[in-house]
Amino acid sequence: MHQVRYFLAAARTLNFTRAAEECNVTQPSLTRAIQKLEEEFGGLLFRRERSLTHLTELGRQMVPHLQRTYDAAQAAKMLAKGIGKQTQAPMALGLAGTLSPELGRALSEVVGALPGFQLSVTSADATSLLRDLLKGDIDAAVLHQPRELPERLDTIAMTRQPFAIIAPHDSALAQRDPADWRDLAGMPWIAGDGDVVAEFQAQCAAAGIEPEFRHAARIDSDLVDLVATGLGCALVPATHELPATVKRIALDSLCIERTTVFATVSGRKRSAATDALARAIKVRSWR
Secondary structure, eight states: OHHHHHHHHHHHHSOHHHHHHHHTSOHHHHHHHHHHHHHHHTSOSEEEETTEEEEOHHHHHHHHHHHHHHHHHHHHHHHHHHHHHTOOEEEEEEESSOOOHHHHHHHHHHHHHSTTEEEEEEEOOHHHHHHHHHHTSSSEEEEEOOSSOOTTEEEEEEEEEEEEEEEETTSTGGGOSSOOHHHHTTOEEEEOSHHHHHHHHHHHHHTTOOOEEEEEOSSHHHHHHHHHTTSOBEEEETTOOOOTTEEEEOOTTOOOEEEEEEEEETTSOOOHHHHHHHHHHHTSOOO
């Protein structure tokens, strides 16, 4: 890990003297450590041309992998210290949707394994959570994986959920069971997740229908509330709990699914609590 730390410092500064000072070692010691890494990897990590030092192609490809390795080792060290000292372990978790029983069990495991675990949950739409996550306002997020995933994110797949149409119980569409694509024409719609709406519009277009989206809400529970007031129809996860005033509509050929993921920022040092929850999620058997 010392070799990895020296390499990351040199890759960041592109100056062996400054990297040695940052790591509090002599420059020859830092150089020898990096040479040992190069022997292990079977190629040069740096090219030093007079005063110009730059990474080779091998070096550039090794940076993200070694950064994650180093961060994981540091997180494990922090976790061990936190458990030994029973220090506080805060975590800010973003949640798009409801807290599922399986995620609740993963959180319970962390509570049992990490004394001092302190959880703060923020509920918001996926777009807002991704922005907050990248800014560092939250440590991790549980959300539907966007079609275009930012490169800076690491994700762990959790569940894959089908989406279903919901409508006010007294609407014309609610009287159809099962419904046909033609029954969707002329109904007002409430837009939710942008990727889900785009996929629904594409399937409607294939059926020769153009849905009219008059309203919008960012969170599934808000979509359900708006449908309950009679403002229109919407698409929500098929397992979402519905009030008596809202009906789930059967449409055999509708096929929209989204994967829920646990997301953190790649290369960012995880807290002990975030790392513990990531590991608890990773080992569970998600459906």
